[in-house]
Amino acid sequence: xxxxxxxxxxDTADDEHLVKRVFTQINLINNxxxxxxxxxxxDYLHGTGVHAKRDTTQMPAVVxxxxxxxxxxxxxxxxxxxxxxxxxxxxxxxxxxxxxxxxLIHSYHLGANSYIHKPVDFTEFTEAIQQLCxxxxxxxxxxxxxxxx
Amino acid sequence: MRTIATRFLLPFGVVAILFSxxxxxxxxxxxxxxxxxxxxQQAAMAMEFNLAIREYVSETMHPIVQxxxxxxxxxxxxxxxxxxxxxxxxxxxxxxxxYIVRFISDNPRNPANQASPQELRxxxxxxxxxxxxxxxxxxxxxxxxYVAQFKARRMKAECLRCHGDPKDAPAALVKQYGVTGGFxxxxxxxxxxxxxAIPVEAVVLAMASETSWKQMIMAMWLAFLFGLIIIAFxxxxxxxxxxxxxxxxxxxxTSEISRMTPLEMDExxxxxxxxxxxxxxxxxxxxxxxxLEQRVQERTADLARANDGLKQEIxxxxxxxxxxxxxxxxxxxxxxxxxxxxxxxxxESDSRLVLTGxxxxxxxxxxxxxxxxxxKTIEEVFPNLRDTxxxxxxxxxxxxxxxxxxxxxxxxxxxxxxxxDVRVFRTGxxxxxxxxxxxxxxxxxxxxxxxxxxxxxxxxxxxxxxVWEWDVLANAVTWDDRMxxxxxxxxxxxxxxxxxxxxMHAEDVTQVxxxxxxxxxxxxxxxFNFRIIRGNDGAVRHIxxxxxxxxxxxxxxxxxxxxxxDITGRxxxxxxxxxxxxxxxxxxxxxxxxxxxxxxxxxxxAYSVSHDLTAPLRGIDGWSLAxxxxxxxxxxxxxxxxxxxxRAETQRMAQLxxxxxxxxxxxxxEMRTNxxxxxxxxxxxxxxxQEDLPHxxxxxxxxxxxxxxxxxxxxxxxxxxxxGNAVKFTSKRPAARIEFGLTHVKDRPAYxxxxxxxxxxxxFAKKLFGAFQRMHRASEFPGTGIGLATVQRIIQRxxxxxxxxxxxxxxxTFYFTLxxxx
Numbered sequence: 001x002x003x004x005x006x007x008x009x010x011d012t013a014d015d016e017h018l019v020k021r022v023f024t025q026i027n028l029i030n031n032x033x034x035x036x037x038x039x040x041x042x043d044y045l046h047g048t049g050v051h052a053k054r055d056t057t058q059m060p061a062v063v064x065x066x067x068x069x070x071x072x073x074x075x076x077x078x079x080x081x082x083x084x085x086x087x088x089x090x091x092x093x094x095x096x097x098x099x100x101x102x103x104l105i106h107s108y109h110l111g112a113n114s115y116i117h118k119p120v121d122f123t124e125f126t127e128a129i130q131q132l133c134x135x136x137x138x139x140x141x142x143x144x145x146x147x148x149x
Numbered sequence: 150m151r152t153i154a155t156r157f158l159l160p161f162g163v164v165a166i167l168f169s170x171x172x173x174x175x176x177x178x179x180x181x182x183x184x185x186x187x188x189x190q191q192a193a194m195a196m197e198f199n200l201a202i203r204e205y206v207s208e209t210m211h212p213i214v215q216x217x218x219x220x221x222x223x224x225x226x227x228x229x230x231x232x233x234x235x236x237x238x239x240x241x242x243x244x245x246x247x248y249i250v251r252f253i254s255d256n257p258r259n260p261a262n263q264a265s266p267q268e269l270r271x272x273x274x275x276x277x278x279x280x281x282x283x284x285x286x287x288x289x290x291x292x293x294x295y296v297a298q299f300k301a302r303r304m305k306a307e308c309l310r311c312h313g314d315p316k317d318a319p320a321a322l323v324k325q326y327g328v329t330g331g332f333x334x335x336x337x338x339x340x341x342x343x344x345x346a347i348p349v350e351a352v353v354l355a356m357a358s359e360t361s362w363k364q365m366i367m368a369m370w371l372a373f374l375f376g377l378i379i380i381a382f383x384x385x386x387x388x389x390x391x392x393x394x395x396x397x398x399x400x401x402x403t404s405e406i407s408r409m410t411p412l413e414m415d416e417x418x419x420x421x422x423x424x425x426x427x428x429x430x431x432x433x434x435x436x437x438x439x440x441l442e443q444r445v446q447e448r449t450a451d452l453a454r455a456n457d458g459l460k461q462e463i464x465x466x467x468x469x470x471x472x473x474x475x476x477x478x479x480x481x482x483x484x485x486x487x488x489x490x491x492x493x494x495x496x497e498s499d500s501r502l503v504l505t506g507x508x509x510x511x512x513x514x515x516x517x518x519x520x521x522x523x524x525k526t527i528e529e530v531f532p533n534l535r536d537t538x539x540x541x542x543x544x545x546x547x548x549x550x551x552x553x554x555x556x557x558x559x560x561x562x563x564x565x566x567x568x569x570d571v572r573v574f575r576t577g578x579x580x581x582x583x584x585x586x587x588x589x590x591x592x593x594x595x596x597x598x599x600x601x602x603x604x605x606x607x608x609x610x611x612x613x614x615x616v617w618e619w620d621v622l623a624n625a626v627t628w629d630d631r632m633x634x635x636x637x638x639x640x641x642x643x644x645x646x647x648x649x650x651x652x653m654h655a656e657d658v659t660q661v662x663x664x665x666x667x668x669x670x671x672x673x674x675x676x677f678n679f680r681i682i683r684g685n686d687g688a689v690r691h692i693x694x695x696x697x698x699x700x701x702x703x704x705x706x707x708x709x710x711x712x713x714x715d716i717t718g719r720x721x722x723x724x725x726x727x728x729x730x731x732x733x734x735x736x737x738x739x740x741x742x743x744x745x746x747x748x749x750x751x752x753x754x755a756y757s758v759s760h761d762l763t764a765p766l767r768g769i770d771g772w773s774l775a776x777x778x779x780x781x782x783x784x785x786x787x788x789x790x791x792x793x794x795x796r797a798e799t800q801r802m803a804q805l806x807x808x809x810x811x812x813x814x815x816x817x818x819e820m821r822t823n824x825x826x827x828x829x830x831x832x833x834x835x836x837x838x839q840e841d842l843p844h845x846x847x848x849x850x851x852x853x854x855x856x857x858x859x860x861x862x863x864x865x866x867x868x869x870x871x872x873g874n875a876v877k878f879t880s881k882r883p884a885a886r887i888e889f890g891l892t893h894v895k896d897r898p899a900y901x902x903x904x905x906x907x908x909x910x911x912x913f914a915k916k917l918f919g920a921f922q923r924m925h926r927a928s929e930f931p932g933t934g935i936g937l938a939t940v941q942r943i944i945q946r947x948x949x950x951x952x953x954x955x956x957x958x959x960x961x962t963f964y965f966t967l968x969x970x971x
Contacts, residue, residue, distance in 0.1 A: 121770060122773075122774045
C-alpha cells in the first residue's frame with residue numbers, strides 16, 4: 001500500500017517552519033515528517049539509530065531532500081537510498097536553493113526523480129509545495145513494495 | 150657453263166630413271182596379280198577339301214556309324230561332318246598358321262562357330278540372293294588382310310532330322326547341345342557358311358622377296374650401261390671439244406695472235422678437221438695484224454710530238470691561273486668569315502669617302518644592314534659621326550697623310566648601337582678599309598666588375614665582414630683590413646693557414662678543419678661557426694665563416710675564398726633571450742596555477758552564494774508574508790505597505806544574486822564551439838519574448854540566412870539579453886521595431902541589434918557594459934544592470950567585440966563581432 005507520509009530533509013529552521021506552515025494551510029501537516037540532517041534521514045528510512053523501532057514496511061510516498069545538509073550531504077543520502085534494496089525505487093525530489101548546473105547533473109545521475117529550485121518569493125514557494133504534494137500524494141503511482149521487514 | 154656432256158647426259162639420265170621406275174612398277178603389279186591368283190587357288194583348294202571331307206562324313210560315315218550305334222545315339226567324332234572337318238583342319242593349321250578354314254552359323258550348336266560380323270554380312274548376302282552360293286572378298290581380321298572365300302550351306306530335307314524340330318532329333322544330340330543351337334531350320338534356308346581365309350601378307354611377302362631380287366639385278370645392269378655411255382662420250386667428243394674451246398678462248402683473251410701455238414692433231418674425224426681449219430684462220434690473222442700495227446705505230450709517233458708542245462703551253466697557263474685564284478680565294482674567305490665588320494671606302498676627287506663594299510660581319514652590327522648603303526658616303530653610313538675627328542682620321546689615312554690607325558669608340562644611331570674597336574688602313578691609292586670589332590660586352594663586363602668591386606667593398610664594410618682568400622697551392626692567405634681588425638692583429642703581419650688555425654679556439658680546430666677539408670674535396674661552399682682568441686686582448690669571439698671553393702678547368706682546387714663575421718654580440722643576445730624565455734615560461738606556469746586556484750575559489754564562492762545567500766532571503770520573504778497573513782487585522786495599512794516593500798526588496802536582492810550567478814557561470818562555463826544558426830537563434834528568442842508579453846506590439850525584423858561559429862548556449866544568453874533589452878527599452882513606444890542582422894562597420898562584418906526605444910546618452914556609453922551600471926531609473930525600466938556585462942563577457946569569450954550607438958529617445962544599436970582574429 002502506498003505511503004501517505006512525506007519525508008522532508010531540511011536543516012534550516014526557517015525553511016522547516018515555513019514548510020510546516022504551508023502544510024498546515026493545505027491540511028497535510030499530519031502527513032509531514034521532518035528530519036534535520038542526512039544521517040537522520042537514512043536512519044529513518046532504514047530503521048536504524050534513533051529510528052530503530054520504526055516499522056520500515058511503512059515507507060513515505062516521497063522524500064523532499066535538500067542538498068546542503070550537515071553530516072551527510074544530500075547527494076550522499078540520495079546515493080545510499082538508491083544503493084539499498086528497500087529504498088531503491090523510493091521517489092526522491094531534490095528541493096534546493098542552488099541552480100548550479102553541476103548540482104542538477106549530479107542529482108539526476110544519482111537517480112533523483114525531480115529537481116525543484118526553491119524560489120525566494122514565498123508565494124511562489126507555497127504554490128510549488130502545494131503542487132508537489134498534490135502530484136506525489138495523489139497523482140503518482142508506484143510499483144508494489146518489494147522491501148521486506 | 151653448260152657443257153655438251155651435261156646437256157646430253159642429263160635428259161638421257163632422266164629418261165633412263167623414268168624407264169626404270171616404269172619397269173619396277175610393272176614387275177610389282179605383275180607380282181601382286183600372281184600373289185592374288187595364288188591365294189585364290191589355295192582358297193579354292195582348301196574349300197574343296199573341306200567340302201569333300203564333310204560330304205564323305207555325311208554320306209558315307211554317318212549312315213554306317215548310325216547303324217552300328219543305334220538310332221538314338223550320336224557320336225560327333227564320327228557322325229558330325231563339322232566336327233570331323235574342323236578336326237582335320239586344326240591339324241592343317243599347325244603347318245599353315247593364320248590359315249582359317251571353318252564352318253560357321255548365325256545360330257551354331259558350338260559357340261566357337263558363331264559367325265563374325267563379316268560372315269554375318271555374307272550370310273545376309275546369300276539369303277537375299279538365293280541363286281548365288283559362293284563369294285570371294287578381301288577382309289580384315291585383327292588388322293591382317295585376308296582373302297576369304299564363303300560358300301553358302303543351304304538346308305536340305307535330309308538335314309531336318311538334326312536341324313528341324315528338336316523333338317525329332319536324336320536324344321543324345323539334344324542331351325549334348327540343348328534345344329536351341331542349330332535347330333528350327335527349314336529347307337533352303339542358309340544355315341551356315343563354309344569360310345576359307347588366307348592371310349595375304351604371308352603370300353605377298355614371299356612373292357615380293359623374289360621380285361625385288363630380280364629388280365636389283367636389273368638396276369645394276371642399267372647403272373653399268375649408263376656409266377659406260379658417259380665414259381665413251383667423254384673420250385670421243387667432250388674431251389676434245391673442250392680442249393679446242395680452251396685454245397680459242399686463250400687466243401681471244403691475249404689478243405696477240407703471233408704467240409699462238411697451232412693445235413697438233415691428226416686429220417681423222419670432223420673435230421680434227423675443224424681444228425686444222427681454225428689453225429689456218431689464225432695464221433692469216435697473225436699476218437694481217439703485224440702489218441696493221443706497224444702503220445699505227447708510225448702515225449702515233451707523229452701525233453705524240455705535236456701533242457707534247459701543246460701540253461707544255463697549257464700547263465704553264467693553268468698554273469698561273471690557279472695561283473691567282475687561290476690567292477683571291479684566300480683573301481675573300483678571310484674577309485667573308487672575319488668576325489670583325491669591314492667597310493671599304495674610296496676617296497673621291499671631291500674628298501667624299503664613298504662606301505664600295507662590306508663583309509657579312511658588317512651586316513650583323515647594324516639592324517638594317519649596310520649592304521644597301523654601298524655607293525653612299527661615310528657620313529650617310531654613320532650619320533652621327535658627321536664632323537667628328539673620326540671621319541677626318543679616315544680621310545687622312547685615305548690621302549696617305551697618316552699610317553694605319555687604331556682606336557676605341559662608342560657609337561649609337563637608329564641602326565647601330567655599341568662600343569667598337571676600330572682599325573683604319575690604306576689598301577691602295579685613295580682606298581681604305583675600316584674594321585670594326587664589337588667590344589660592347591667586354592666594356593659592359595669591365596663596368597660591371599668595377600661596380601661589383603665597389604658594391605662588395607661597401608657591403609663588407611657595412612656588414613663588418615672580413616674577406617679572405619687562401620691560395621691552396623702556394624699556401625698563401627690574403628686578408629682584408631677588417632679581418633685583421635676582427636682577429637686583433639696588426640695588418641702588417643703575413644698570414645698563412647697555420648697562423649689562422651693557431652688563433653682558433655683549441656676545441657673547434659678539429660671540427661672546422663674537417664668541414665673545410667670536406668668543402669675542398671666536394672668543391673662545395675661551406676659554412677662554419679667557431680671561436681677565436683682575439684690577438685690584442687685575448688677575448689673569446691664567435692666567428693661565423695663562409696667558404697667558397699674555386700677550381701681550375703681540370704677540376705684542381707686552386708683557391709678558397711670566403712668571409713668572416715664576428716657574431717659574438719648576436720650570440721650573447723641569443724643567450725639572453727633564451728634565459729628570458731625560460732623565466733617567462735616559468736612565470737606563465739606559476740600564473741596559470743594561480744589562476745586555476747582563483748577560478749576554483751570563484752566556483753566555490755558562487756556555489757555558496759547560490760545556496761547560502763538565497764535561503765535567508767526566502768526566510769525574510771516567508772516571515773513577512775506570514776506576518777501579513779496571520780496578523781493582518783492587527784496591522785494597519787502603512788505596516789502592510791512596509792511589509793510589501795520588504796518583500797519587493799527581497800525579490801530585487803534575489804534577482805541580483807541570480808544575475809550575478811549567471812554572470813559568473815558565463816565566465817566559468819566551458820566553451821563548446823560549433824556552427825550556430827544565428828537567424829534561427831534570434832527567431833526562437835523573439836518568439837519567446839512575444840509569447841511572454843502578449844499585450845506588447847512587437848515587430849521583429851531578423852535577417853535570414855545568418856550562421857557563425859560559436860557556443861550556442863552562451864550566444865543564446867547574449868542574444869536573449871540584447872533582444873530582451875530592446876523589448877524592455879521600447880516599452881514606452883506604441884509600436885516597437887527591433888532589428889537583428891549583419892552589417893559592415895569599417896569594412897568588417899558585425900552583427901547588430903537595433904531598436905527604436907528610449908536610447909541613451911552616448912556620454913555614458915563607456916559605462917554601459919560594467920556590472921550594476923544602469924542608464925535609467927529602476928522605476929522607468931526595471932533591471933539589475935548585469936545583463937550587458939554578461940553579454941560583453943560572452944562576446945569577449947568568443948574573441949569578439951561589442952559596442953553601442955544611441956541617442957536619447959532615438960533608439961539604440963548594439964554591434965558585436967565574433968572572433969575578431971579570423
